[in-house]
Amino acid sequence: MEASSQAPLAHHLRIxxxxxxxxxxxxxxARAMKTMGLRQLVLVAPEKAPDRDAQAMAAGADDLIAAAPVFATLxxxxxxxxxVLGCTARSRRIQLEPMHPRAAAARAVVAAASGPVALVFGRERSGLDNEEMALxxxxxxxxxxxxxxxxxxAAAVQVLSYELRCALLDAASHDSGGEAGGSGAALRTPPPSADAATHAQLEGLFEHLATTLDAIDFHKGRAPDSAMRKLRRLYLRANLDAxxxxxxxxxxxxxxxxARLAGDRTMRDEIL
Structure with a gap:
């Protein structure tokens, strides 16, 4: 893949x-990313700001660190x-579709044709917590x-960055009529539509859904967590557009x- 044809997709791949x-x-x-042609580094609540050690270990990729936005939350x-894909070293109570790095990279490159895609890595000692994995x-x-x-x-980032690089090269080979490089599953995965819902829009829907289920007493006194996890998976699989x-x-x-009208009628009947 030539650099000019790689750039649009790679620009949407966010570590x-x-x-x-x-x-x-x-x-x-940052060094692991740059060797594989990735440039979009994002930091979430680092315990310490990048310093001389970060620049030294970047070994020429310190421009990625300088340009990296910092957010308070994932x-x-x-x-x-x-x-959004969460990279995890262990199984979780939150049941998400498990993916091998190669398959995940292939699907990420397809999804990047429609907008930003994030591969998320957690803390060195404890990884991502359950609330973060739920996103x-x-x-x-x-x-x-x-x-x-x-x-x-860094080794985990290198593995995923390499797989993304291979998937980008493979996608370019398909586009130019060449033979696939081994990750043809990317083309068998339907990409999101151009107006696919953003992560923030989906989270707003899930918040509204949780509020509505409470309003109609759907849970009948049971803890809502299990039902909401299943509903999140259902809607995420649907690949909703805006x-x-x-x-x-x-x-x-x-x-x-x-639900409000039914409550009002019940209250009036009780008064009468």
Missing amino acids: VLVGTQHPGNIGSA AEAVADCRW CNGAVHIPSDPDFSSLNL AEVRLLHGILADSERM
Whole structure:
């Protein structure tokens, strides 16, 4: 793939580092990205700001660090994204679609044709917490040796950056009529539509859904967490566009209105 044809897709591929504890790891991650043609580094609440150690470990990729925006929360960092993948080293209570790095990269490149895509990496010691994983569309797990599965942050970023590079090259090969480089699954995955809902729009829908389910007493005294996790997965698999999100908001608003009317009638009947 020539640089000019890679750039548009690569520009939409975002590496997000959450709660990084050691500035040197930010530099090493930036170097890993730049060697694979990725430039969009985003930081979320790093424990320490990038310093001389970060610049030294970047080894020429310090321009990525200088340009990296810093957000207070992951939700803010991925609000405009069409697709978000959380990189995790262990299974979670939050059930997300599990993905091999190669398949995840292939799908990410396809999704990048419609807008920003984020690959999210957590803290060195504890990774991403459950609330942060709940913001993701899928979970990527690097199949390291279970007898020695420890993989540092920069190494994990390097593995995913390499897979993204291969997927970009493969997509270009298809576009130019050449043979695929091994990740043809990217083309078998339908890309999001041009007006696919952003992450922030989907989170707004989920908040409205949770409020409406409470208003209609859907949970009947049961804890809502399990049902909301399942509903999130259902809607995320649907790959909603912005118009569909607006339609669902309208349905939820009418449901809330009917719940209020039913409550008013019940109150009047009790008074009478």
